[in-house]
Amino acid sequence: MSDDDASPAPRGSRTRDTDREDLGSLPQTRSISRWDRVWRPFWVLPTVIIVVATLGGVFMPVLDRTLDDQLPYFFPGGPSGARDMLGNIAGAMISVTGLVFSITMVVIQLASSQYSPRVLGDFLSSRITQVTLGIFAASFTYALTVLRSVQGESGESAQFVPQVSVTLGFFLVLASVGMFLAFIHHITNSIQVSSIVSHLGEDTVDVVDRYFPEPDAPGSRLGLNTWDPGPGRTAQTLPALEHGSVVEVDHRRLVAWAEEHDVVVEVLPQVGDFVPEGIPAVKVWREVRAGQLDEDDLETLRPMVVVEKDRFFHQDPAFGIRKLVDIAERALSPGINDPTTAVQVVDELHRILRLLVLRAELPALVTRDGQVRLVHRPQRIGQLVDLALAEPLHYGQDSLQVPRRVVVVLEDLLTVALPEHRPLLERWLRTARDLVGDVAEGSGT
Secondary structure, three states: OOHHHOOOOOOOOOOHHHHHHHHOOOOOOOOOOHHHHHHOOOOHHHHHHHHHHHHHHHHHHHHHHOOOOOOOOOOOOOHHHHHHHHHHHHHHHHHHHHHHHHHHHHHHHHHHHHOOHHHHHHHHOOHHHHHHHHHHHHHHHHHHHHHOOOEOOOOOOOOEOOHHHHHHHHHHHHHHHHHHHHHHHHHHHHOOHHHHHHHHHHHHHHHHHHHOOOOOOOOHHHOOOOOOOOOOEEEEEEEOOOOEEEEEEOHHHHHHHHHHHOOEEEEOOOOOOEEOOOOEEEEEEEEHHHOOOOHHHHHOOHHHEEEEOOOOOOOOHHHHHHHHHHHHHHHHOOOOOOHHHHHHHHHHHHHHHHHHOOOOOOOOEEEEOOEEEEEOOOOOHHHHHHHHHHHHHHHOOOOOOHHHHHHHHHHHHHHHOOHHHHHHHHHHHHHHHHHHHHHHHHHOO
């Protein structure tokens, strides 16, 4: 974290180096902003495009009325031709919109059954798919809206053909054709297992890189420290109001809040953990002699620990590994029996684990001005290594490819891993080698 990101020291005697060390123990993860939440649903971007196109269909004819009757290079036909053209655009675009939607549903169903239901969010979040649906539906609504302004021949009012508006409808059709080609290209690429696995690996590496500190980073060697509140403190508990997964912990706001109220905030669940309604989510420890905080003060903590129905990558390295492992398990199931896909997943996990074993553990304690202010439960590197290896080895133990590939991966990891990670890797290497021996004996090789 740069000096610009560090909060100013609360006291004048406090040095910049100490302040950096305190905040250096926080994960460098992105928070989910309100802007992100607004644009996340699948329907938002298509709806915005449709609304803009509809407004264009209302105001473009008004602009047309201020122009000359005949403009060069624009639509030259009369009212009948304009109506035919706009009607054809509307009919064709609504038909193709249904086709695009059907293709999207087929791809989603295929991805869910072939790979994992947890990859559906990646397909639905594709901007290419959203823009394609938006442009097609927008062309339909624009053509219908402009059609209302065409006058003449069949009516009693004066003849009026919005030349610019009709021409713009033609260009919307050209844009729709271009987006349709881009959509087909995107769908055919995104459904390939190599693309899915690589995309998940890229996102996971990005989160791991921001989540776990470098070995020489300030505070990085405090990773396994624990904290005891002692007998002089009492706790107030804040229960979860809704069920779901913890997707975000706003560490910096929690530290600032704890410092302001002179308390220690303890976040009980990890990011990625499921919490039911009513379970304790946050504890606030305060000196007994200081009394308890008001309920209104405690309620201000809720937005700092976000619970949602679905997990997200922002602060959750385990989520990406979970998705990859799910794909490997599905590939190793008897119904699919595709160990080569599982090996592709292991190779991508190799990339993630190679970065993990070069990083230090994230500290569970955050201090300001020499006082513990935040106690949280970060994801541990050992936990992620176990998640990445346990299930592929379990479900692939009878495969010739998977255990052997895991052995190669672990042998490479041991050449670069920090000393504190080596015992875990050596244990998994022994397990993988035993499985390779068992498979070799069973196959007679």
